[in-house]
Amino acid sequence: MKKVDFSYFIERYNAGDMENDEKKWFEKELEGNQKLQNEVDLSRKTDEILKNQDVLSLRRKLIEIERKRVSIVPIRFRKSQVYIRFAAVTAILILVGGITLFTGKNMTSDQIIDRYYKAYEPTTTLRSGVAAVNNDFTLALQFYNTRDYEKAADLFNKVLKSNPRDMQTALLNGVSNFEDKKYPDAKESFVTVINDNNNLFIETAKWYLALCYVKTNEKDKAVKQLEMIKNEGGIFKNDAKKIIRKMK
Numbered sequence: 001m002k003k004v005d006f007s008y009f010i011e012r013y014n015a016g017d018m019e020n021d022e023k024k025w026f027e028k029e030l031e032g033n034q035k036l037q038n039e040v041d042l043s044r045k046t047d048e049i050l051k052n053q054d055v056l057s058l059r060r061k062l063i064e065i066e067r068k069r070v071s072i073v074p075i076r077f078r079k080s081q082v083y084i085r086f087a088a089v090t091a092i093l094i095l096v097g098g099i100t101l102f103t104g105k106n107m108t109s110d111q112i113i114d115r116y117y118k119a120y121e122p123t124t125t126l127r128s129g130v131a132a133v134n135n136d137f138t139l140a141l142q143f144y145n146t147r148d149y150e151k152a153a154d155l156f157n158k159v160l161k162s163n164p165r166d167m168q169t170a171l172l173n174g175v176s177n178f179e180d181k182k183y184p185d186a187k188e189s190f191v192t193v194i195n196d197n198n199n200l201f202i203e204t205a206k207w208y209l210a211l212c213y214v215k216t217n218e219k220d221k222a223v224k225q226l227e228m229i230k231n232e233g234g235i236f237k238n239d240a241k242k243i244i245r246k247m248k
Contacts, residue, residue, distance in 0.1 A: 210229060
């Protein structure tokens with residue numbers, strides 16, 4: 001039985017992105033699982049550290065600047081400058097607060113991908129059809145699961161030549177090309193899945209197509225695709241909403 005990779009769910013749980021059913025399931029998994037509880041706590045603390053480290057660094061620098069400035073002010077002037085110093089400290093706090101508000105609001109395309117992209121995990125290896133095609137798919141899947149995406153894409157392409165209506169293979173081919181930084185090929189595969197309009201992978205293909213547009217800095221196309229995902233609902237709607245806010 002394949003071991004569940006909880007990393008995706010940990011991130012969604014800490015970010016408050018889970019729907020009620022998913023949250024209940026995950027909290028059930030947390031019960032009695034000390035290792036998983038530790039991973040959740042570590043992830044939460046790491047997020048806080050990453051979020052605040054830039055602000056803390058600036059605060060330390062500003063405090064040090066203020067300390068040095070005060071140390072060279074003549075004693076006879078210090079009393080009269082209490083209010084000025086108070087205003088300076090207030091300005092520092094406002095500046096730090098402003099940075100806190102904007103930290104994480106606008107993100108680069110690479111930061112968005114790092115946070116929201118996760119390679120698709122095939123749900124099954126069961127296939128029907130010609131044995132040779134099955135063998136190619138099985139080998140492609142092995143390369144895919146070991147992250148040898150270039151070889152995986154070559155074999156997925158071979159499978160698609162024999163069966164162009166195999167939309168699961170088309171999706172996996174798109175993700176392989178995305179991982180291999182062949183974004184035009186990835187987009188073509190995702191569009192093929194979407195345009196087929198009669199398969200179980202359309203919602204996932206729309207999500208990956210949006211991330212392709214983010215990665216290639218096609219902002220207008222990315223926002224349009226993400227708006228569609230948000231409005232249609234589904235498992236990616238909350239992440240789509242967040243990315244839109246971070247891009248605008």
